[in-house]
Amino acid sequence: MTLWADALVSRAMVDWDNLRIFLTAVRAGNYTAAARRLRIDRTTVGRRLERLEHQLGVSVFEQGEDGYHPTPAGKRTLEVADEIARLMEGLVAELRGMPQAAGRQVRLAVAAELGFELMPDLAAFSESHPHIDLVIQSAADPADNVLRRRSDIGLSLGTRQPDHLRARRLGRLRQAGYAARDYLALRGEGLAPQDYEWVRFSGWSQAQALRPWDDIFCNDVRVAAYVDSWQAMRQAVDCAMGAAFIWTFVPERCPHLVEVAPVDPALGIDLWIIARDDVPVDAPAKELVDFLAARLQPIFGDAPALTPSAGFR
Known part of the structure; x- marks a missing residue:
């Protein structure tokens, strides 16, 4: 275990439920959305996060120009909480004799100019991953959807890597x-x-x-x-x-x-898989990233082969 994980374990007062609520709050984007996912009151979310900060002895959120974001300590706590959540999911799947826990949802924002054409590929993902509920969102700007936490993963078009996001280039479209x-x-x-x-x-x-x-x-x-x-x-x-x-x-x-x-060789635009850089990508989202990289990169052909979930761990 890491030193940070050891520190969490050594504090007997740290409650996993508080960590779980913190992880959900960051992924959902705000207390209200987190409360809806967890089916608890918004005030309960706030109270449990205050308790987590008291237990850790550090602040896990700080206010920026565009709202609240995890502090450096909060980001590290997120990584540990995400690892614990994945271990728990793996344990449940193992005990149930299933490859993955059922019913996990991944929200994918797809550039409006692409969704119609990539629907067969997304249908293939759903068919091969029946344990994951795929929510497909057509977006004028998938990067904005991901930044605002409306989506977990995005397929974005652009001439350069989107700012403030983890991204992997799949290739150039013409x-x-x-x-x-x-x-x-x-x-x-x-x-x-x-x-x-x-x-x-x-x-x-x-x-x-x-x-x-x-x-x-x-x-x-x-x-x-x-x-x-x-x-x-x-x-x-x-x-x-x-x-x-x-x-x-x-x-x-x-x-x-x-x-x-004919094709104009001077014109083209890059296709990117994107995710937030301050929130761990959970296991179902990683499965989607791996699938899209393996399926789409050979189609567009001029980007280097991707290792599974490269840049999304």
């Missing part, structure tokens, strides 16, 4: 122009890109990552429709309304899409 075979049967194949009608995006507050590809269009391009969501754009292409810029991995799964405008 787009090319694609149209459905039914559309090309009407308009003709092999035409210049400007000879097709295009479905363009208008909901920039929800999908900032798509702007660089939209900037390729000249002012006199023929527009079949403007849409404000990735799903609407994909459905418009599938229904033969026109062509659109789509992630290059999508046609590998949707063979009815045909390239009508």
Whole structure:
């Protein structure tokens, strides 16, 4: 055991329930949400955390500009509490003859431009991990969801690692122009890109990552429709309304899409798995991280192979 864990053990007055409430309060983001998860009063949460600080002899929270955060001592206490919780989960699973404790929930925020396309991968995770309840959240900014503790893990798009978060890069995503075979049967194949009608995006507050590809269009391009969501754009292409810029991995799964405008090698955006850097990632979330890394990294291909839960321990 670590010196800190030894110190906790040596204090006979330290109550595991207080540690458990502290761990839940940090993961939930506030006392009210923690009380709801624990099914106790909010005042009880506050009282038990005060008792924990008294037992430890240190403060576990400090106030910053954007609210309360664990102190350095609080962060270390979190690590020990998380380890104890995982040991207890492992014990229960072993005694029940199960690989994992049932009914654990993981909240995943997925960039709004990706969720529709990655749903088969998330469905595969749910099928192979029936003991984990996956909550999928479509988000304009997954990093914000994770920072605000609305989500445990995020799949985020960006040109650099999100600030104040642990992150692992899966690879670089690119787009090319694609149209459905039914559309090309009407308009003709092999035409210049400007000879097709295009479905363009208008909901920039929800999908900032798509702007660089939209900037390729000249002012006199023929527009079949403007849409404000990735799903609407994909459905418009599938229904033969026109062509659109789509992630290059999508046609590998949707063979009815045909390239009508090439990839611009200067354009691309990185895909990141992200988590908070001040809260331990629990066992179910680590399982999700490992699964996504193993499943998605080969698709995007230009990032180094990831070790299991690298950067998320």
